[in-house]
Amino acid sequence: MSAKAARSHWRIWLALFFAFYRGETAWRAWTVTVGLIVLTVAQVLLAVALNHFMRLLFDAFENRALTQLPELIWRFAALLIAIVAVTSAHLWIKRAWQLAWRQFLTERFIAHWLEKGHYHRLRHLADAADNPDARIAEDARIATEVAIELFHSLLYSLLSITLFADILWQITLDLDYGPPGMMILLALLYAGTGSGIGWLLGLPLTHATDRLQSREADFRFALAHVREKSEAIAIARGEHHERQLAARLFAWLAQAWRAQTRGYLGIVTFSTAYGTLLPVFPLLVLATPYILGTISLGLLMQAAQAFERLTSALSWPIDNQGEIARCRASIERLTHLWENLQQLDKQDRICPLDAPCVRAAAVSALTVEHLTLTTLGGQTLLADFSATAPPHRLTVWKVPEEGKLPLMKSLAGLWSWGSGRILYPEGETVAILPIRPYLPEGTLLAALTYPNEPTPSTRAALEAALRDLHLEPFVPRLEQREDWNRTLPPVKQRQLALVRLVRTPAAWWVVECDHWPDPLVLEALAYTRRTLEKTPGVVIVTAHVSASEARNATETLPDAPTDPGDVRS
Known part of the structure; x- marks a missing residue:
């Protein structure tokens, strides 16, 4: 896709997105959006509180402080209740947002598609979007659900970067080991290297995902066509032809599936190695000061957990490469259909000379x-x-x-x-x-x-x-x-x-x-x-x-x- 076409698709998508926050849907849209943001902030604050609790817990273990155990149990119980409550509320509000946005998009597309014969006239356009029904039903679902998931995970990662970087900064100031902010620099280096490699490995994934979704829609359409025209096909004894067509379409689907598998293979292989090393790496870095007795077990575990949280947040691009590709492919399919519908609207308004x-x-x-x-x-x-x-x-x-x-x-x-x-x-x-x-x-x-x-x-x-x-x-x-x-x-x-x-x-x-x-x-x-x-x-x-x-x-x-x-x- 050319850069101009990509910009056009994103302009359309942003226009549809901001339309959700105006008019009759504005109150509901802003309510679920603000609610999700507030609950995401609460999730990160509770993660920070849990990080501080882990330091106290492991210090008590190291000191064998049995008298501190009841207080730590009550503190953990309070944290657990809060985490469960916030997570449950977050799930409810997130799914409410996903449904509301999908409903808005679906109604807009269906209203635009099922008017003035657009559903029939689409096929006659030079650059007609194939399977408009699948785009409205499936791509609208993927684009909204995955986009909101990505928004939540990105916001969570940005907040985690801010708060856990501050924790690591304070920890490294307390250490007489390495330059100030050493653990933050190592986290940036680890995550930056991993994200760069992962992004390069995942570049073929967007095109492969878009192609697979198109092949899946073609295959579904062919099977639905047999159901709809079953009597005519049976009278004409056309089963052999329909089997051949279905086999050919599935072969193309399998080819697209294998292309997507190749796209996933590199990034999944790298992600596995990257994720396996992540919890071990900070412990190896801080093993020397802990063995020398300059830091406590609680501080070691707090630093290791904060490093893991920070690096995971910084690794957001590599962790979500597949979902970004999937969401982008669905957005492009939806905006292509919207462009077609706008083209038909323009024909209705101006009555072109080359058409009745x-x-x-x-x-x-x-x-x-x-x-x-x-x-x-x-x-x-x-x-x-x-x-x-x-x-x-x-x-x-x-x-x-x-x-x-x-x-x-x-x-x-x-x-x-x-x-x-x-x-x-x-x-x-x-x-x-x-x-x-x-x-x-x-x-x-x-x-x-x-x-x-x-x-x-x-x-x-x-x-x-x-x-x-x-x-x-x-x-x-x-x-x-x-x-x-x-x-x-x-x-x-x-x-x-x-x-x-x-x-x-x-x-x-x-x-x-x-x-x-x-x-x-x-x-x-x-x-x-x-x-x-x-x-x-x-x-x-x-x-x-x-x-x-x-x-x-x-x-x-x-x-x-x-x-x-x-x-x-």
Whole structure:
């Protein structure tokens, strides 16, 4: 990744981070943050108190001072209770912060992803982020949990450096051995050397971790795809192909895993040697003055523990190299997705000349102006198409077969290649019904009210509509749970989608048809004439229609003017 791209990612991440501390989440965010800082300070102060206690304890052992033992036991009991209480409170407040920040990020990403068709349009960007669902679910978790863990450990280390360096300084002043601050200099040298070597050994780890996370997401997506398309795969006998694909993806995952293992191997090997030597090194340094009797056992143990604490704090970079790489990889994946979403937002605002533009305007009819739709490779699917659809009237738009689906997607704001404008009156909505409608898995009642929630009043209206449109067998099945797009034949799916459409309070319907007239659509239009005071404008998008058929269809709308209709081809 270039330095410019890295700076862009960190700017985005910092903007998202500071947004958490403003607005509705500010009080909760500041509470958990300040609480964690206060408890971390308490943890370090208790560690210092324990260090002083160890000196008193080992001095009592050396002097065989039995009379001091009860007091030392009570002091240790008080320290133990305080340490347990602070640690428990710290764990609770840390996890509360992690959950709150993750919830904030998840809500922001989901709200941005699930709007204006972004979840569909993402794949068409030149630098599209792969597996956006995994980035929102998994990378948001890693980025927040690990980032807060790193913040806590870094703050703990900085406070430990300050306090335990002071302890070592005071100890070395009491020693007649070596220059003042000798133990601090040795700790700096030990930790600095270890951190430098460890950082160099861990450099390949960030890229390897990012690559592994991408491969894991690809593998999960492939398995989920088999579950979602199980019926189609079974009918096509595609199991062999899916097995080969899964095997290939897992082979790539294994390759990324081995690359990460190589990245971990060097740093783990060095860290093991580094950590094993750490508690022994200060004892070896101070062995001479202790054997000569110039320092007590308590002072030796206090110095050794303070040295270990200080060196561990100074070694924070090497100890957390793996977690830093993991957190950084997730942050980069999240900010890449956010950049993509911002790019789509920019397209929505400025209506670029190299893409179809859909927006509300001061017009009285659904209007298409000079719409040209192409493929990503530049092949024209619909050329310079212009048409209007007046309100409360049936209009038939005849388009080439290959242009139907792109036109429907353009009306929904989902087609990214071409030019022209699609305008609709401000404050009005357009309901779109493709040949293959979407009926979400769940109860039939929920599928027929999607994307709204069912209510008792909508249930009664749907029951009436089902009976009026000759779909009585589905009335007792309203509470039945099914994957309706899999279990129902296409004709029944379309009939149910039309039932949902007639209950939609949209100013225009845009209905894709193989041929016109379509008896199912005509029946739905007749139902609206009987039940609605004001019928919507209806646009039929089809490749096969005659002018006489269109004129006959126009008569089904009660609000249609005497003009026989509009066929645009």
